[in-house]
Amino acid sequence: MTAAFMNPINTQTWTSGRHVVRCVKVIQETEDVRTFCFSAEMPVMYFFKPGQFITLELEIDGQQVMRSYTISSSPSVPYSFSVTIKRVSDGLVSNWIHDNLVEGFELAVHGPVGEFNNIDYPAEKVLLLSGGVGITPLMSMSRWCFDTNSAVDMAFVHSARTPKDIIYRRELEYMDSRIPSFNLSIICEGYDIGESWCGYTGYLNSNMLHLITPDFMEREIFCCGPAAYMSAIKTILKESGFPMERYHEESFGSSPEEVMDDAVEQAEFAQDQLNNIDESALHLVEFTKTGKGSQIVPGETVHEAAAKVGLHIPKACGMGICGTCKVYKKSGEVVMTHNGGITDSDVEEGYILSCCSVPQGDVAVEY
Ligand code: FES
Numbered sequence: 001m002t003a004a005f006m007n008p009i010n011t012q013t014w015t016s017g018r019h020v021v022r023c024v025k026v027i028q029e030t031e032d033v034r035t036f037c038f039s040a041e042m043p044v045m046y047f048f049k050p051g052q053f054i055t056l057e058l059e060i061d062g063q064q065v066m067r068s069y070t071i072s073s074s075p076s077v078p079y080s081f082s083v084t085i086k087r088v089s090d091g092l093v094s095n096w097i098h099d100n101l102v103e104g105f106e107l108a109v110h111g112p113v114g115e116f117n118n119i120d121y122p123a124e125k126v127l128l129l130s131g132g133v134g135i136t137p138l139m140s141m142s143r144w145c146f147d148t149n150s151a152v153d154m155a156f157v158h159s160a161r162t163p164k165d166i167i168y169r170r171e172l173e174y175m176d177s178r179i180p181s182f183n184l185s186i187i188c189e190g191y192d193i194g195e196s197w198c199g200y201t202g203y204l205n206s207n208m209l210h211l212i213t214p215d216f217m218e219r220e221i222f223c224c225g226p227a228a229y230m231s232a233i234k235t236i237l238k239e240s241g242f243p244m245e246r247y248h249e250e251s252f253g254s255s256p257e258e259v260m261d262d263a264v265e266q267a268e269f270a271q272d273q274l275n276n277i278d279e280s281a282l283h284l285v286e287f288t289k290t291g292k293g294s295q296i297v298p299g300e301t302v303h304e305a306a307a308k309v310g311l312h313i314p315k316a317c318g319m320g321i322c323g324t325c326k327v328y329k330k331s332g333e334v335v336m337t338h339n340g341g342i343t344d345s346d347v348e349e350g351y352i353l354s355c356c357s358v359p360q361g362d363v364a365v366e367y
Helices: 092-099 132-147 169-178 204-213 227-239 255-276 302-308 344-349
Strands: 017-030 032-038 053-060 063-070 082-085 106-113 125-131 153-160 182-186 220-224 245-248 283-287 290-296 326-331 334-337 349-354 357-359 363-367
Touching: 032 302, 053 082, 053 092, 053 204, 063 092, 063 182, 082 092, 092 169, 125 132, 125 227, 132 153, 132 169, 132 220, 153 204, 153 283, 169 182, 204 227, 220 227, 227 245, 283 302, 290 302, 302 363, 334 349, 344 349
Parallel strands: 125 153, 125 220, 153 182, 220 245, 283 363
Antiparallel strands: 017 032, 017 106, 032 082, 053 063, 053 106, 283 290, 326 349, 326 363, 334 357
16 A cells, blocks of 8 residues: 555566656756656656657647657666756747756656667766757756766766756766766856856867866767767867777757758768769759659668758658658668567558658659
């Protein structure tokens, strides 16, 4: 018999798929960032790999919207899980969540999934690099290692706009104060009048990285943040000769502008590839509504083809589970390796998930 205000103990575990959960707590982390904690009606144990993500199924203005967020909590606290979300100006979903997702709100989630995690890439020494709200998966990894008394040597370097924008600041400092294997460094772009900041200031650069983590070349690196941040990190690492197979990154929800920025880099890369490949092996992906077309090498997805010509097909999970990137295929053959994000009837009607559909020849897509 358990008192009504206590959660009963239940050893049933959560498996991948669709689950209805209830928001049980909302924590204001910074001015524009909140953590939303969820539990199932009947307690279950949420097991996932730290760094993985879930997809929220929301209904906004009568439309079903799917949006993926990395889990910020750790499976070491298994009866609940949380996501931490920043309110973005003009961000339809993040604004809706901040305005509507209150204690007691029920919604469905899909997952957990994701290859960005510290279980599949075990290492004795890691470097966790995050920018802004990209801290969430790395916080999950840190909490896991801290709670389970693991022997992993963690260097955590977080970049924030100002001191008041540092998410989880007290908890990070607590971990730093408790165990010698957790070393925290925080970099602020700047600080406001009236604020005090004695840490690193500016943007993470090569000199700063060498100073903060002199042994970074020996570490497995996990990185999450805005596209520009991750791109700068990769440049620093490549110039230092870092073995990039030990670099792992995660990002969600690139804005159309970021897609445009990425498109320039991708176009250059694609041109290199095109120069080195037999032309008869290339596939043409046509986007009929916009009149654009993209030549791709075998193995690239329809979504990658779109990004090459600056087309932003909405994408959330990138793994064929959420359905966000669904488009209508007018002609051609693709191999679609999805994870339940599309119904059989949609497939019969000609729809595909662009993130996980690989053209087998020339393809035309309505976009
Ligand atoms: S982005 Fe989720 S299925 Fe493609």
